[in-house]
Amino acid sequence: MPPTFLEKGARDQYQALLEKYDTWLFDCDGVLWNGDRPVDGAKEVLEMLRRKNKLIVFVTNNATKSRKNYKKKFDKLGIDAAVDEIFGSAYAAAVYISSVMKLPKDKKVYVIGMSGIEEELREEGIAFIGGTDPADNTLEPFSLADFTLDPSVAVVLCGLDTSINYTKLSKGFQYLTRNEGCVFLATNEDSTYPDSSGLLPGAGSVSAPLRFALGRDPLSTGKPSKTMLDCVRAKHDFDPTRTIMVGDRLNTDILFGQEGGVSTLLVLTGITKLAEVTGPNASDIVPEYVSESVGDLAVAEG
Amino acid sequence: MPPTFLEKGARDQYQALLEKYDTWLFDCDGVLWNGDRPVDGAKEVLEMLRRKNKLIVFVTNNATKSRKNYKKKFDKLGIDAAVDEIFGSAYAAAVYISSVMKLPKDKKVYVIGMSGIEEELREEGIAFIGGTDPADNTLEPFSLADFTLDPSVAVVLCGLDTSINYTKLSKGFQYLTRNEGCVFLATNEDSTYPDSSGLLPGAGSVSAPLRFALGRDPLSTGKPSKTMLDCVRAKHDFDPTRTIMVGDRLNTDILFGQEGGVSTLLVLTGITKLAEVTGPNASDIVPEYVSESVGDLAVAEG
Numbered sequence: 001m002p003p004t005f006l007e008k009g010a011r012d013q014y015q016a017l018l019e020k021y022d023t024w025l026f027d028c029d030g031v032l033w034n035g036d037r038p039v040d041g042a043k044e045v046l047e048m049l050r051r052k053n054k055l056i057v058f059v060t061n062n063a064t065k066s067r068k069n070y071k072k073k074f075d076k077l078g079i080d081a082a083v084d085e086i087f088g089s090a091y092a093a094a095v096y097i098s099s100v101m102k103l104p105k106d107k108k109v110y111v112i113g114m115s116g117i118e119e120e121l122r123e124e125g126i127a128f129i130g131g132t133d134p135a136d137n138t139l140e141p142f143s144l145a146d147f148t149l150d151p152s153v154a155v156v157l158c159g160l161d162t163s164i165n166y167t168k169l170s171k172g173f174q175y176l177t178r179n180e181g182c183v184f185l186a187t188n189e190d191s192t193y194p195d196s197s198g199l200l201p202g203a204g205s206v207s208a209p210l211r212f213a214l215g216r217d218p219l220s221t222g223k224p225s226k227t228m229l230d231c232v233r234a235k236h237d238f239d240p241t242r243t244i245m246v247g248d249r250l251n252t253d254i255l256f257g258q259e260g261g262v263s264t265l266l267v268l269t270g271i272t273k274l275a276e277v278t279g280p281n282a283s284d285i286v287p288e289y290v291s292e293s294v295g296d297l298a299v300a301e302g
Numbered sequence: 303m304p305p306t307f308l309e310k311g312a313r314d315q316y317q318a319l320l321e322k323y324d325t326w327l328f329d330c331d332g333v334l335w336n337g338d339r340p341v342d343g344a345k346e347v348l349e350m351l352r353r354k355n356k357l358i359v360f361v362t363n364n365a366t367k368s369r370k371n372y373k374k375k376f377d378k379l380g381i382d383a384a385v386d387e388i389f390g391s392a393y394a395a396a397v398y399i400s401s402v403m404k405l406p407k408d409k410k411v412y413v414i415g416m417s418g419i420e421e422e423l424r425e426e427g428i429a430f431i432g433g434t435d436p437a438d439n440t441l442e443p444f445s446l447a448d449f450t451l452d453p454s455v456a457v458v459l460c461g462l463d464t465s466i467n468y469t470k471l472s473k474g475f476q477y478l479t480r481n482e483g484c485v486f487l488a489t490n491e492d493s494t495y496p497d498s499s500g501l502l503p504g505a506g507s508v509s510a511p512l513r514f515a516l517g518r519d520p521l522s523t524g525k526p527s528k529t530m531l532d533c534v535r536a537k538h539d540f541d542p543t544r545t546i547m548v549g550d551r552l553n554t555d556i557l558f559g560q561e562g563g564v565s566t567l568l569v570l571t572g573i574t575k576l577a578e579v580t581g582p583n584a585s586d587i588v589p590e591y592v593s594e595s596v597g598d599l600a601v602a603e604g
Contacts, residue, residue, distance in 0.1 A: 139439060139465045144499040163441045164471070164511075166464040169503050173494075177501065191515045192475075197446040199479065201471050205511035209466075212510035213493045213503040 003266070003277060006291040014300035017289065021263065023055040023243040025232070027223075028073075029062060030248035030270020031294055035196020038077045039269050041295025046079060048301050056085055057232055059245070061222040061252060063090035063159035063187035063203060066119035084235060089187035089203075089222030092231045093157055094120040096221045101155070101183065108152045110175050112168045112206065113159035117187065121157075129153070130168065142167040144174075153179055158207035158218060159187035169209050176214055184210065188222025190252060194270055223247075224255035246294060248272055250285040258285070265289040305568070305579055308593040316602035319591065323565065325357040325545035327534070329525075330375075331364060332550035332572020333596055337498020340379045341571050343597025348381060350603050358387055359534055361547070363524040363554060365392035365461035365489035365505060368421035386537060391489035391505075391524030394533045395459055396422040398523045403457070403485065410454045412477050414470045414508065415461035419489065423459075431455070432470065444469040446476075455481055460509035460520060461489035471511050478516055486512065490524025492554060496572055525549075525558035548596060550574055552587040560587070567591040 006013050026032060032042040049056055058081060062070065067086045074081035090113070097103050103126060111117050111131035118131045129150065130136050153175045161168070175182050190202035207218050221227040243262040247253020248270025257264035266287035268274060276283050277290055291297070308315050328334060334344040351358055360383060364372060369388040376383035392415070399405050405428060413419050413433035420433045431452065432438050455477045463470070477484050492504035509520050523529040545564040549555020550572025559566035568589035570576060578585050579592055593599070 137441060139441060139467065141464055142502070144497045144502060162443055162468040164466070164468055165441065166466055166503070169466075169507065173501070173503050191517065195446045197449075199475070200444070200446060201468070201475050201511050201515040205471065205515045208510040208514035209503050209507035212513075213507045215493065 001286065003287050003290045006289055006296065008292055008296050009299055011299045014297050017244075017265075017297070018052060018300045021054070021242055021244040023057065023238040024049055025057045025059050025243065025245040025257070025262065027247035027249070027253045028058055028060045030194050031246055031267055032079065033077055034194050034270065037196050038079070039293060039295060041293065041298050043077070043079045045294055045297045048298065050080070055236060055238060057236060058086045059223060059228060059232060059256070060087070061089045061188035061190050061203065063088060063093070063116050063222070064114040065116040066123075067091055068119070069116060087228065087232050088116065088120070089228065090117040090120040090159060092221040092225075092228045093117065093159070093185055093187050094124040094126060095231050096185070096227050097121070097126055097155060097157075098124040100227070103154060106152060107154040108150065109155040109157050110153045110172060111157055112164065112172055113157065113161045113187065114163070117157060117159050130171065136168050136171065137163045137165070138167055139165055140167070142170045144170070147171065147174065149174055149178055151179060153182060155183045155185055156210070157185045157187070158203070158210065160193065160203040161206050164206050172210050173213050176210065184214065184216065184218040186218035186220045186222075188252070189218075189220045190222075190249070192271070223252040224259055226259060228256065229260040250276060250283045250287070254285050254287045263288045265291060267291050267294050269293045303588070305589050305592045308591055308598065310594055310598055311601055313601045316599050319546075319567075319599070320354060320602045323356070323544055323546040325359065325540040326351055327359045327361050327545065327547040327559070327564065329549035329551070329555045330360055330362045332496050333548055333569055334381065335379055336496050336572065339498050340381070341595055341597055343595065343600050345379070345381045347596055347599045350600065352382070357538065357540060359538060360388045361525060361530060361534060361558070362389070363391045363490035363492050363505065365390060365395070365418050365524070366416040367418040368425075369393055370421070371418060389530065389534050390418065390422070391530065392419040392422040392461060394523040394530045395419065395461070395487055395489050396426040396428060397533050398487070398529050399423070399428055399457060399459075400426040402529070405456060408454060409456040410452065411457040411459050412455045412474060413459055414466065414474050415459065415463045415489065416465070419459060419461050432473065438470050438473065439465045439467070440469055441467055442469070444472045446472070449473065449476065451476055451480055453481060455484060457485045457487055458512070459487045459489070460505070460512065462495065462505040463508050466508050474512050475515055478512065486516065486518065486520040488520035488522045488524075490554070491520075491522045492524075492551070494573070525554040526561055528561060530558065531562040552578060552585045552589070556587050556589045565590045567593060569593050569596050571595045
């Protein structure tokens with residue numbers, strides 16, 4: 001079924017949408033802001049949804065920040081949010097390792113990623129090495145002869161890491177090939193992410209070297225993975241038939257909503273362009289609704 | 303057809319092989335040496351082939367060294383070799399850019415790789431940026447806002463780069479997405495490479511982030527690409543029916559020989575294990591001959 005295009009300023013269309021859904025799941029980058037630039041009207045629309053007693057949940061694949069630190073981003077942009085409304089892919093990874101894998105206390109995670117992952121692992125009581133450890137954040141040559149394999153590493157977890165380097169990749173590769181049963185996890189597989197000035201390689205690009213060297217894919221805990229939705233549902237009870245996922249990416253946000261059995265609204269302020277949802281080169285992933293911007297929802301109230 | 307397994311010490315088998323082939327193409331890593339450790343008998347077998355007036359060519363995907371520098375590796379291990387017997391994937395990339403692409407003189411290459419690529423580009427008179435430039439060899443955060451796109455970059459060339467980092471990946475991504483028609487080249491796509499102490503991520507893992515971020519594959523100039531064989535044939539005339547490629551990797555060396563219409567000999571001193579050529583999990587790429595080690599050829603003389 002083709003998507004319903006919501007027209008800018010069409011109050012009746014947006015009012016109908018608001019009546020239909022009690023729970024609103026929002027992606028953030030590309031929906032509420034781009035880099036450090038808020039999307040026009042996003043803040044006001046969230047305030048309107050709160051006035052109408054909607055349940056609001058922020059579901060982000062950003063794994064560079066913990067939920068606590070991610071809240072600071074909302075604060076900085078003047079957008080109201082509570083930590084327990086925020087679900088990040090680093091948190092989903094930590095919950096997966098502790099609750100689904102039930103990693104024994106004597107086992108460790110090798111982290112290719114930034115402080116957000118470390119904070120979420122720490123909160124779940126999971127031991128880890130790598131990450132922001134200065135010893136691994138180096139461009140000095142990596143010598144396999146000088147490397148000591150830690151046999152307790154049972155998971156290699158990759159997220160966006162702007163300090164990605166050959167030492168981290170080499171260590172991750174050693175654990176995944178030499179520690180039997182070592183699990184290859186990724187916080188998310190976004191190919192790119194939107195900076196305020198444009199696109200940069202995303203978390204999927206950081207796990208890509210290991211994926212290529214190993215010839216196998218990581219298990220991802222971020223959108224569109226079901227793991228992420230399980231995390232949200234463990235904390236917030238909602239009726240999927242009265243829930244809508246708002247996002248800017250077809251292969252993460254919209255697919256995530258569809259796999260979770262909720263409605264979907266694509267906004268065009270981020271990654272996806274109109275040509276990907278209509279016309280001859282349209283994607284197979286079809287959102288239920290398309291709107292130019294989340295700010296356009298503001299017209300519903302008046 | 304299943305491969306012919308050459309038995310250790312079976313003089314008649316090895317003598318027949320020597321009589322059959324005039325031109326011997328050798329992979330190096332995993333065949334003649336592993337890291338800094340020569341394969342037993344390799345040196346002596348090469349000397350024997352020279353005594354028998356065989357044409358010897360070294361065909362390597364190693365792009366971290368120029369041919370001149372790669373010769374130093376032979377010298378260090380006491381193995382006789384001439385620079386014009388050596389064909390590296392960095393050289394093949396430089397020849398491809400100058401002779402096939404015919405890159406205009408006012409255009410540049412952005413290099414993600416080491417000095418070997420730079421030296422080969424320089425020898426072909428190709429302008430480049432990136433590579434070993436200290437400005438790109440950093441773990442400092444990359445800021446897109448501070449980045450100035452060089453519109454003359456028409457190729458991004460990736461090879462093994464043990465200083466791979468987010469700045470290089472981000473710049474390569476900008477050129478490939480923002481400079482129209484910018485060509486994505488890789489010296490080779492080896493998933494791993496053998497260090498003397500084990501396996502490390504290979505050149506294919508270094509281009510993998512861009513491959514993932516772009517959603518498309520680079521054109522590779524190394525084995526098994528035909529570009530590499532074209533390079534060899536431009537310098538050395540040989541009869542494919544009397545030529546054999548000796549290598550340790552099915553998906554590079556053996557496939558390269560097969561695509562080039564020459565015979566193939568797999569040795570088991572490198573990447574490929576016996577279980578990959580025989581039994582239920584055997585690869586679809588079947589070499590013509592299999593020998594435990596290149597050193598086993600020594601028995602042919604005596």
